Amino acid sequence: MNKIFVTDYDGTLAGKDGKINSVTVDALKKLGNQGILRVIATGRSLFSLKTVVDIDLPIDYLVFSSGIGIYDWKNHKLLVENSIGEMDTKLIYEFLVKKSYDFMVQLPVPDNHFFHHFSSGTHNADFYSRISYYETHGVDPIKKCPQKASQFVIICPEENGNYNLIRNHFSHLKVLRATSPIDNKSVWIEILPDNVSKATGIEHIRKMYNVNIEDINVVGNDYYDLDMLNYVNKERAFVVSNAPSDLKNIFNCIESNEQNGVANLIDRLY
Structure with a gap:
């Protein structure tokens, strides 16, 4: 081939x-x-x-x-x-909570369909739709942030400069943005291991x-x-x-x- x-x-x-x-x-x-x-x-x-x-x-x-x-x-x-190390997982989690983002922390592979989530308490239909999608497939969220993560998924109703803010703050990691495959308009910002x-x-x-x-x-x-x-x-x-x-x-x-x-x-x- x-x-x-x-x-x-x-x-x-x-x-x-x-x-x-x-x-x-x-x-x-x-x-x-x-x-x-x-x-x-x-x-x-x-x-x-x-x-x-x-x-x-x-x-x-x-x-x-x-x-x-x-x-x-x-x-x-x-x-x-690949996975994000313990120290970075802790620092990312603390930063996102402080900034009041709605996000998920995925477990390492092969269990990265399991996740812990944090909600800012604001209306974010796409965020809850993603949680509901996994729950309907028998995947319940875990209660505590894992020590190591495969990735973080931040869900924003609008971009509003959030991508650049997160990318610049965690420049030693890989930060991507995508349009939500659920509502086709919300912005998903993913933090991944470097390289x-x-x-x-x-x-x-x-x-x-x-x-x-x-x-x-x-x-x-x-x-x-x-x-x-x-x-x-x-x-x-x-x-x-x-x-x-x-x-x-x-x-x-x-x-x-x-x-x-x-x-x-x-x-x-x-």
């Missing part, structure tokens, strides 16, 4: 219902028949993705939680895991198979995809038409997730 095709999940590969349709599944099978490695790089945890896809989904690797972990999908094997991103996950897989970076295509839809979009050659970086306008001005734009954009791209490229 000397080529890799990488796609984000929510808002890119999946439709508004969070599911992949048969047209897209067939396109992924086409890649496999040609010996092309298929990678999903998502902000979802391994647990979360498994709630919306079939176990026989035709992919080879999963870069999950924005690069915190890498999973061999076919062999059901965890390959890579962790979707791009580092792809690089790990690339080295495993000695693939040239010129033979990697990437598709995304939001700001947290910037690392992997900038990782590949410009002509190999694509965004769906439902991506923010500033991203569409930078990268190659394809049809939206609701118009089978990824499947159509696969047909054109391969």
Whole structure:
């Protein structure tokens, strides 16, 4: 295998219902028949993705939680895991509480679908929707902040400079922003271990198979995809038409997730 095709999940590969349709599944099978490695790089945890896809989904690797972990999908094997150390976990928690953010602290991989949460007490529907989503899947929040964390997820109804504030305060860690996959408007700010991103996950897989970076295509839809979009050659970086306008001005734009954009791209490229 000397080529890799990488796609984000929510808002890119999946439709508004969070599911992949048969047209897209067939396109992924086409890649496999040609010996092309298929990678999903998502902000979802391994647990979360498994709630919306079939176990026989035709992919080879999963870069999950924005690069915190890498999973061999076919062999059901965890390959890579990363976490935030005890001191940083404590400092981040204290800072976010002091600033009255609504946030979750995720346990280390492979249990990073479990989390402790802190609420400022203000109205934040998206924050409570995320808690409710996990509760409906049998995941109850834990009572105390863990000593070590895989990531922090801060949910803000509006950006209002929060991303830059948090990124500058924790410049030694990886800080990403994304549009909420729940209400499609709130801002999620994620604090991750240093040197962790979707791009580092792809690089790990690339080295495993000695693939040239010129033979990697990437598709995304939001700001947290910037690392992997900038990782590949410009002509190999694509965004769906439902991506923010500033991203569409930078990268190659394809049809939206609701118009089978990824499947159509696969047909054109391969």
